Amino acid sequence: MATPERPSFARREGTFEREPARRVFAAELRETRIHFREGDDEKSPTYVLLPTGERCNRVFLVGTLTEKKKQGEQNMFYRARVVDPTGTFFVMAGSYQPEAMQQIARIDPPAFVAVVGKPNVYETPDGATLISIRCESVTAVDKETRDRWVLDCGLATLDRIDSMASTQYGERAQKEYRTDPAVFRKMVFEALSQLRL
Amino acid sequence: MDYSSMTERISLKVSAKGHEADTAKIEGKLRRLIEEFGVPPQEAERTVLNELARDLSIPDLGSGPGTAAGEEKQLRQLSSGDWATIEAKVVSLSSSFSSAISQTGILADSTGAMRFVVWAKANAPRLSVGSWYRFESVVVDEYKGSPNLKVHSGTTIKEIASETPLIPESIPIRDLTPGIGSVRAKFIQEWEVSHDRMLQSGLLGDESGTAKFVIWKEEGKERLVPGTVYSIYYALVDEYQGRISLNLTTATVLPEEGDIPVSGGEGVFAGALVHVAPGSGLIKRCPVEGCNRVLSRQNYCPVHEIQPGFLYDLRIKGWLDNGRETREILVQREVTEQLTGISLHEAKELAENNPLGMDEVFLRVRERILGRYLTCRGREMDQRILVSECGFLHFDPAEIPGLLNRAGGSS
Structure with missing residues (x-):
């Protein structure tokens, strides 16, 4: 179902194209720092640049919800940690994501969850970068769905690594992150190895 | 954007009047209007031409009220x-x-x-x-x-007097652009008419794709027969929200013998269900014959107003996503029942006996399918699939070794 590569900003006039949800392991997302807006409109979508070379406006991940914390009084929001074979995703849902907030409220950790959300890069006062996922939905799923995701994410990551030299965002990632493909191959290898346990 | 043909048109018109045309300057002006000011190309061409006409005092250049026949x-x-x-x-x-x-x-x-x-x-x-x-x-x-x-x-x-026989060239549906077009296509789906003045509407397909068509009521107009292949000459082609549609009211439509393959219609897409849209689950439909529209919570049909005698239906609207592309899916009742394990009857009971009513059905449907891997087959139009078959994708450990080799192979 591959379609020819289009220029990044080409949206067919009048049609709405939903941003695909990228599959990315926690260990790769943790290294993500570059974020940018495509187009000069205030409403143009924002992206983070994945170290393996893809722009990413939305992610889909399945992992284990290990912790959730309700914070704030007037502007209540949830912070949660979702773990995959490579590390931890920091997930949050605030009053602008009431559906996701209610979904998290109903799930007791630990539980397998499927998360759809938008990655956001933050800088802390001491200069460190943090990336968290503002979620659109959090659904309790079974282990089979988690395993299916690890495969899916492994495949997507390998595809990105293998085409890094030939895509616009691959080249950019190599320049910005000095990505060492071997590191990410190893990450995929280890994640997949855990499926056999 | 390529400015050469526009520039050439303008400079030809100018030089035809015996003036020298500075193509670099013309192109610069066009570029400035189009790129900096977002003027549509045709408007830009006209503007530049008029400006030159003024500067060079050529009265009948451009689109001013000239006297030349062109x-x-x-x-x-x-x-x-x-x-x-x-x-x-x-x-x-x-x-x-x-x-x-x-x-x-x-x-x-x-x-x-x-x-x-x-x-x-x-x-x-x-x-x-x-x-x-x-x-x-x-x-x-x-x-x-x-x-x-x-x-x-x-x-x-x-x-x-002209004896030139005109045989319009049929083009693939995918290549249609707004204006006039001729196609050879099969009538693959008839839709309910949505307007009193509409005679018929539906879907035409050929090997390259599908397009919506409409025929308005007019004297002597006849309905087309589903499943038949037609040669359609001089249909009006419109584009709305990126979709092509054909108006056959004034076209010449000739039925043809035989059949043609229609491939654009059917599609398969696999991915994760990343969104279940409002309007999924249990819905109420307008009972008026041929309407079938979804009613609001207050049983209000946009055309037939309040309809207390509504009909219940079950469906899923959502987005399937493979990480690179997305498709909007529309799942009808039978497949929804099979996928969620909730029958229309059970859904009705749930809604009637639960304080949350129809929302309860929506929540349960969502819990069962959101975030799951699905493969959907059905008629595909642009980014949307009308799903006729759908199933969960399962985890297959046999896929692991191949991927492990790929990951470990070149490190």
Whole structure:
């Protein structure tokens, strides 16, 4: 179902194209720092640049919800940690994501969850970068769905690594992150190895 | 963007009047208007031409109310803003609802076809279908995104004798652009008409894709037969929100023998269900024959107002996503029941006996399918699939070794 590569900003006039949800392991997302807006409109979508070379406006991940914390009084929001074979995703849902907030409220950790959300890069006062996922939905799923995701994410990551030299965002990632493909191959290898346990 | 053809058109017009044309300057002006100011190309071309006409004192260049008949052209060469003289055949006439318009229809020559309009004020002779005419000094502009020929009071029309047989070239549905088009296609799906004046609507398909069509009620118009292949000449092609649709009201439609493959329609897509849209789960439909619209919470149909005798239905609307592309999926009742394990009957009971009502069904449907891997098959239109078959994708450990090799292979 591959379609020819289009220029990044080409949206067919009048049609709405939903941003695909990228599959990315926690260990790769943790290294993500570059974020940018495509187009000069205030409403143009924002992206983070994945170290393996893809722009990413939305992610889909399945992992284990290990912790959730309700914070704030007037502007209540949830912070949660979702773990995959490579590390931890920091997930949050605030009053602008009431559906996701209610979904998290109903799930007791630990539980397998499927998360759809938008990655956001933050800088802390001491200069460190943090990336968290503002979620659109959090659904309790079974282990089979988690395993299916690890495969899916492994495949997507390998595809990105293998085409890094030939895509616009691959080249950019190599320049910005000095990505060492071997590191990410190893990450995929280890994640997949855990499926056999 | 390529400015060369526009620049050439302008410089030809200027040099034809004996003036020197500075192509670099023309191109610069076009580029500035289009890129910096977002002026549509045709408008930019007209602006530059008018500006040159003013600067060089050429009165009848451009689209000002000149007296020249314009050069002799064929339909394919015409673009918005042109003044020209053409010879063409009237292949279709349609009724007009405005008293300002005396006649409207389609003109064709061996190179193409175009919509035309004769203004009432033009005092032009009545044109008849099947005759050839010479039109001196017509003007081309754009109407709903496609070129349109205007016959105005300065146009001279003469009937001419021509034996040129016109056989319009059929093109694949995928290649249709707004204007006039001819296709050879199969009537693959009939839809409910959504308007009193509509005779028929549905979907046409050929090997390259599908397009919606409509026929409006008019005397002598007949309905098409589903499953039949038709040669359709001179249909009006419109584009709305990126989708092409054909208006066959004034087209010549000839049934054909045999069958053609229609491939564009059916599609398969696998991915994770990343969104379940509102309007999924249990819904109420308007019971009026042929309506079937979804009612609001207050049982309100946008056409038939309050309908307490609604019919329940079950469906899923959502987005499937494979990490690179997305498809909107629309799942009808039977497949929804099979996928969620909730029957329409159970859903009704749930809604009637639960304080959350229909929301409870939505929540349960969502819990069972959101975030799951699915593969969907069905009729595909643009980004949307009308799902006729759908199943969960399972985890297959046999896929692991291959991926491990790929990951470990070259490190």
